[in-house]
Amino acid sequence: MTNHEHERATDLxxxxxxxxxxxxAAWLESHLAACxxxxxxxxxxxxxxxxxxxxxxxxxxxxxxxxxxxxxxxxEQLREHQTRVVLISISFCIGVLASTASAWLWWKVGGxxxxxxxxPVSIVGPGVLxxxxxxxxxxxxxxxxxxxxxxxxxxxxxxxxxxxxxIR
Ligand SMILES: [Zn+2]
Numbered sequence: 001m002t003n004h005e006h007e008r009a010t011d012l013x014x015x016x017x018x019x020x021x022x023x024x025a026a027w028l029e030s031h032l033a034a035c036x037x038x039x040x041x042x043x044x045x046x047x048x049x050x051x052x053x054x055x056x057x058x059x060x061x062x063x064x065x066x067x068x069x070x071x072x073x074x075x076e077q078l079r080e081h082q083t084r085v086v087l088i089s090i091s092f093c094i095g096v097l098a099s100t101a102s103a104w105l106w107w108k109v110g111g112x113x114x115x116x117x118x119x120p121v122s123i124v125g126p127g128v129l130x131x132x133x134x135x136x137x138x139x140x141x142x143x144x145x146x147x148x149x150x151x152x153x154x155x156x157x158x159x160x161x162x163x164x165x166x167i168r
Contacts, residue, residue, distance in 0.1 A: 001031075001034070001035060005031060005035075006035065006037070006038055008027075008031075009028060009031045009032070009035065009038040009041075009042075010038065010041060012024055012025075012027075012028045013028070013038070013041060013042045013045050014045065016049075091139075095135060095136055095139060098135035099132050099133070099134075099135050099136060100132075102131045102132065102134050102135055103128050103129075103131045103132035105131065106124075106127050106128055106130075106131035106132075107128050110124045110127045110128065110131075111124050114127075
């Protein structure tokens with residue numbers, strides 16, 4: 001038997017039975033009957049294919065479910081992180097706006113209030129600082145008073161639910 005014949009047999013075996021013409025299949029069958037080396041190779045390929053198929057079938061639903069669950073968990077994690085960043089940004093903007101508004105208000109009416117109540121005019125200046133800090137202090141006090149898990153839950157869940165609604 002020539003090397004060329006073995007090569008042809010190997011090629012036909014790796015191509016798989018469904019790819020072979022009747023002539024090739026007949027030739028291969030006769031070669032395998034006469035050549036133990038190629039027959040062994042054919043057997044090995046056949047059992048490997050069978051093994052791969054059975055592994056794929058048994059692993060498929062479980063593996064797919066696990067992978068999907070992991071991908072979903074990761075997406076959820078990313079979404080949560082994103083929500084947190086958005087919330088922090090919003091809180092920061094609201095804080096800056098509230099501080100500015102409060103300080104501006106004091107700057108506009110502080111002098112009048114001091115005069116009306118009869119306090120020394122020298123407290124108008126420090127008053128601006130106080131009113132600038134007041135919203136931040138109020139938020140800080142609120143965060144200390146309201147239990148954090150409750151606050152976080154209500155803040156975190158609403159955007160997450162909205163997004164879930166979008167997906168559905
Ligand atoms: Zn052979």
